[in-house]
Amino acid sequence: MSYEQYKKGWRPPVQDTETIPGKQHEINPPPLDDITSDGKPYKPAGKLEGKSAIITGGDSGIGKAVALLFALEGADLTITHLPEEKDGQDVVDLIYKKTKGTRVVQRISLDLQKEDACKQLVEFHLKKFESVDSLVLNHGTQKAEQDITNLDSQQWLDTFNTNIHSFFFITKAAIPHIPSGGTIIFNASINPSVGHPELVDYTATKGAIVGYARAISNQLVGEKGIRVNVVAPGPIWTPLIPATMSKESKETFGTTTPMGRAGQPVEVATCFVFLASADSGYISGQVIHVNGGTVIA
Template sequence: MSAPSIPEVFKKGWKPPFQEQSGAPGKQHGALEPQPVDDVTADGKPYKASGKLEGKTALITGADSGIGRAVAILFALEGADVTIVYKPEEENDAAATEKYILEKTKGARKVVRAPFDLRKEENCQKLVEKHLKTFGRLDTLVLNHGTQQEIGDVSSIPTEQWNDVFNTNIHSFFYIVKAALPHIPTFNNSTIVFCASVNPSVGHPGLVDYTATKGAIVGFARALSNQIVGEKGIRVNVVAPGPIWTPLIPATMSKDSIQKFGVTTPIGRAGQPVEIATNFVFLASADSSYISGQVLHPNGGVIIA
């Protein structure tokens, strides 16, 4: 039997075509070409699950598209029931993600769609309540949602944008953790995983506000881990991706930037959501039982000191 061919998007030098979308983040279903890769690994093989999350339930934000969609798919393949959280205006992406999960798992997994504006604390509380009402427990909390808008001059960043980025990217993390933590089982391999970015480590000059929130996420995770891992046995970790082909990118990136997107990494290409989602599977599973307060860096080979 011949080995599967490596998809073009995993080959050195691949870069996405320029395409404009309004708003941030952008849409994926029916709008982004080529579609990001969710469950095929870089060797061209379908993702092979092994029951790592069997019997678990997970709440995953930003799960309609991009990294969050891939995380939800892999979690379901590994045996978890999932709540996929998304902005209300991204219903089409969320419905497509739910449909795909049900098809891939042949209906064996339960998926709940939860459209919420997470900038409001009361919505974060309602989100946790919805998950608990459906599943009765919350084993893994994945906070992946975020927004960005590239502006190269800090004096040109509108105060409204600064506040919106912080409300979306870090304040909501606090609201959700505060509401969820009392309901996460203790000393039962329960986990919290945040999505940050390579940007706090390299200092992205065009994303000052976004970069600041992603650095705050890392600090929040480390402090939270030290607070709860010994007392409650709930592990807290972070995934900090590098350039990834997701709907968050084309909505904000200039034509010049997209021509360089990913190819400046040591690996020489942009990453795919599946290459990030496998990190979340690892951190949510018993495979990482001795890891907490740490940051994984799937970023194409960028060295983090």
Template sequence: MSKSEQYQSGFVPDFQPQSSIPGKQHKLDPEPHDLELADGSQYKPAGKLEGKKAFVSGGDSGIGRSVAILFALEGADVSIVHLPEEEKDAKDTADKIKKYTDGKRKVLLLPIDLTTEDNCKKAIAEHMKAFGALDSLILNHGTQKAVESILDLSSEQWHHVFDTNIHSFFYLVKAALPHMKQGATMVFNASINPFVGHPGLVDYTSTKGAMVGFARSLSNQLVGDKGIRVNVVCPGPIWTPLIPSTMTEDSQKSFGSKVPMGRPGQPVEVATCFVFFASPDSGYLSGQTLHPNGGSYMG
């Protein structure tokens, strides 16, 4: 089945569990789409981020990989932060960027666990050392693990999910902000879940709701005085390594089939939202959310 046929057929991947979180993209079958759009064409860049320097967390796989690739195609040099154990996926992403841009864009791989404040400071410092500027702070990393009952949700998992999904965002913003100038952008990757309330992802859903509130407050603080825009992307079901590494067999077999479009989305269909929010095309938008979710209405 071709990639365009996968889109049109309402393709739902077969169950293919992975033991590590957030999962390995190079083990997925089929591999998520980084560039290929629903009509069978490839993403067409237009120089929207020419000369910019972007920091992309979780850029080794899934949505983050597609964001990093599209940003590079649009003219940005990119730092990609990834867990040390995701080295192969990160290198694959860097290789793709070099291939698609004919080696014109610089890529810095940063194998850093972002769950501590010191590591977040280190990641920003390494980016600044390499590039000397920070125009787009793209915070995409995250973790989840389904637990059906809150009575079975351990305090250790609750704290780990918050450390990964929201505390690190606070640390990274504080470390990055002194380096960001007027016209810079921040874009966070949240989720559909705080708008619908996923019953099996109470901790994850809570962090994503906190992320939306954090971004709105930041926007009101930064956009006027500093001219830094802050926005959020809230994807629905997207085919990424996080799915086979965190979902049950029943959930994965029906993954994406319940949205109006009847299929899971692909990373590139979310990454285009990040390009929009990071570019001058969205110059009058801040504190806003975009919902690439297959047609589900978020009133």
């Protein structure tokens, strides 16, 4: 089995959208959720059996792939999404189909810019499950702007409220319910390492995520036995690509990596599985770079 998306030189077709992020069900061809780079279906091994996880932004892109792979590995899930109901329900339906109904999956639509909603998410999960074995914070927003003097101040505040302040609110609420051996995994980006000129506010928040993760890892891993790590993808074929990005950036998306192609959500999701499982039991405070071969010093 072979997929064009894994061939060198392949890039996603330009598909502008007015919504941020875009809607997964409108993307054609769809990003790959459980077909690995050898063209074969992902093969689970029960790595997360008996576990439960919260996955934010679980309705599309990387979050959808993470949710699917976690479920295939045996985890029960709470996923959050924006008010777009179709993508959220599509993920639940897909998981039930792929796992033959053996997993418990609940979803909730919340505005995670607000602390009350972040607390509500954790409470919603705990009503169904006893603990939070894995907390996966994947949600985020971005809007391109090529001139910082034109970067709207409200956009700056909204990006920080979504991409980093909510991470603090959710982890603060969840940590008392994460057992020893539990995991926290954040989705960051390649951008803090390379400095994307069109995504200044987004890049700043993703750098903050890395610093936040390292700090709380040092606070949690020794005393509470909770490991904290980060996945830093880029560029990955997801609905997050903003319509406001320059034509040049869109037309070269992914093809400038050493591998010469954009990545797929499943290629990032496997790293989340690794960091949530016992396979990574001696890893905390680290960043895994999933970026097509770009070397990060």
